[in-house]
Amino acid sequence: MYNVKTFNAIAQEGLDEFHADYQLNQTDDADAFLIRSVDLHGYDFPKNLKAIVRCGAGFNNIPLDVATENGTAVFNTPGSNANAVKELVVAMLIIASRNLFSAAQYAAQNSGADISTRTEREKTQFNGTELTGKTLAVIGVGHVGARVATAAGALGMHVIGYDPYLSANDAWHIPTTTKRAATLEEALVNADYVSVHVPKNSETTNMISTKEIALMPKGTVLLNFARGGIVDNHAVVEALDAGHLKRYMTDFGEPEILNRKDVLVTPHIGGSTLQAEANGAVQGADTIMTFLETGNVMHSVNLPSLEVPFVGKYRLTIMHQNIPNMVGQIATLLAGADVNIESMSNAARDKVAYSIIDTNNEFDFDDVVEKLEAIDAVYRVRLLKK
Numbered sequence: 319m320y321n322v323k324t325f326n327a328i329a330q331e332g333l334d335e336f337h338a339d340y341q342l343n344q345t346d347d348a349d350a351f352l353i354r355s356v357d358l359h360g361y362d363f364p365k366n367l368k369a370i371v372r373c374g375a376g377f378n379n380i381p382l383d384v385a386t387e388n389g390t391a392v393f394n395t396p397g398s399n400a401n402a403v404k405e406l407v408v409a410m411l412i413i414a415s416r417n418l419f420s421a422a423q424y425a426a427q428n429s430g431a432d433i434s435t436r437t438e439r440e441k442t443q444f445n446g447t448e449l450t451g452k453t454l455a456v457i458g459v460g461h462v463g464a465r466v467a468t469a470a471g472a473l474g475m476h477v478i479g480y481d482p483y484l485s486a487n488d489a490w491h492i493p494t495t496t497k498r499a500a501t502l503e504e505a506l507v508n509a510d511y512v513s514v515h516v517p518k519n520s521e522t523t524n525m526i527s528t529k530e531i532a533l534m535p536k537g538t539v540l541l542n543f544a545r546g547g548i549v550d551n552h553a554v555v556e557a558l559d560a561g562h563l564k565r566y567m568t569d570f571g572e573p574e575i576l577n578r579k580d581v582l583v584t585p586h587i588g589g590s591t592l593q594a595e596a597n598g599a600v601q602g603a604d605t606i607m608t609f610l611e612t613g614n615v616m617h618s619v620n621l622p623s624l625e626v627p628f629v630g631k632y633r634l635t636i637m638h639q640n641i642p643n644m645v646g647q648i649a650t651l652l653a654g655a656d657v658n659i660e661s662m663s664n665a666a667r668d669k670v671a672y673s674i675i676d677t678n679n680e681f682d683f684d685d686v687v688e689k690l691e692a693i694d695a696v697y698r699v700r701l702l703k704k
């Protein structure tokens with residue numbers, strides 16, 4: 319029986335995925351956590367915790383180094399909510415260009431017998447601009463950014479994308495009409511709208527600050543539906559006050575940007591649609607079951623991908639440091655324990671490596687696992703039986 323602990327509201331569709339060998343929220347000492355935005359920095363991970371799956375894209379709420387030291391694989395569910403974010407961004411582009419919020423507020427407060435005469439006289443204050451023909455810079459052209467680029471192109475916008483780390487797979491999803499910027503500066507200098515879709519990390523924190531905003535033409539609308547802190551709020555406020563930025567639309571409210579007419583804040587609802595929540599929860603539950611039952615790794619953010627058909631009777635999975643002679647030490651130890659290796663696969667990612675070893679012969683399971691765990695630089699050993 320595997321134990322899964324959930325945090326945040328996980329869609330029922332995902333909870334229903336778990337088969338009879340799983341129990342949910344029966345213990346804190348879980349094999350896996352299924353989470354959304356809960357901040358796990360400072361959380362004391364149980365030693366038994368083998369996997370954390372974030373239903374969604376951003377994993378800056380999980381301390382990866384701490385998880386790795388604990389032998390815990392961390393996953394996300396790429397693309398599960400990308401369409402939801404795209405639709406919200408499209409709404410925000412239109413709301414910003416047509417002054418929809420102030421126009422609706424005016425209409426709601428406007429009453430009296432002469433309402434239609436006054437409306438026709440005063441409505442020019444809400445004159446907008448059309449998106450067609452305008453330029454949108456998309457910063458980060460992954461699952462969300464590529465969809466935003468496609469939708470903006472369909473609205474007749476010129477799209478310029480900046481993403482120095484774009485994966486070959488993601489590149490297939492970008493419309494050919496999207497112009498590629500070699501630098502952030504090149505993306506920003508002619509943009510009427512700038513939309514940020516990068517993960518939050520040490521490189522992207524304050525990626526859009528005073529210098530970057532100054533590169534944008536006067537009157538640019540800035541959108542941040544990625545994470546708070548990627549855009550420097552103080553720089554935004556200064557640029558709005560100076561009339562350089564026209565509007566800031568974001569999913570991440572902080573005191574310094576609240577209660578301004580030129581800022582529209584939504585309460586982190588980019589991925590909050592029934593479809594996205596169901597997608598993420600189902601994908602997350604499947605990820606947990608695959609990893610716990612087969613040891614195969616897909617969509618991990620701290621382990622390399624490694625998928626091997628589970629053909630033998632027994633499988634050892636070993637998460638360890640990516641340093642010389644680990645595979646040699648493991649193979650020598652297994653040979654000494656009379657384990658006949660049917661297949662052995664190893665992959666590495668940055669400082670972490672992962673090995674999958676299949677065998678058909680019985681061996682002293684506890685003794686071998688204990689000895690493997692005693693190798694310096696091994697984070698976790700698991701024995702799986704078919």
Ligand SMILES: NC(=O)C1=CN([C@@H]2O[C@H](COP(=O)(O)OP(=O)(O)OC[C@H]3O[C@@H](n4cnc5c(N)ncnc54)[C@H](O)[C@@H]3O)[C@@H](O)[C@H]2O)C=CC1
Nearest residue numbers: 375376458460461462481483484515516517543544588589
């Ligand atoms: N508001 C919300 O509810 C949601 C917010 N998000 C946020 O949006 C981010 C992006 O989501 P996805 O597109 O699904 O992720 P993704 O991983 O598919 O795409 C991110 C892209 O950013 C690029 N990138 C990374 N560092 C960069 C840099 N320094 N400069 C330019 N490009 C860079 C990557 O190469 C990648 O192509 C997530 O990390 C998350 O923080 C995602 C979903 C919902």
Ligand SMILES: O=C(O)CCC(=O)C(=O)O
Nearest residue numbers: 354355374375376589590
């Ligand atoms: O709705 C959620 O769980 C947050 C979505 C999100 O921010 C993400 O996927 O990165």
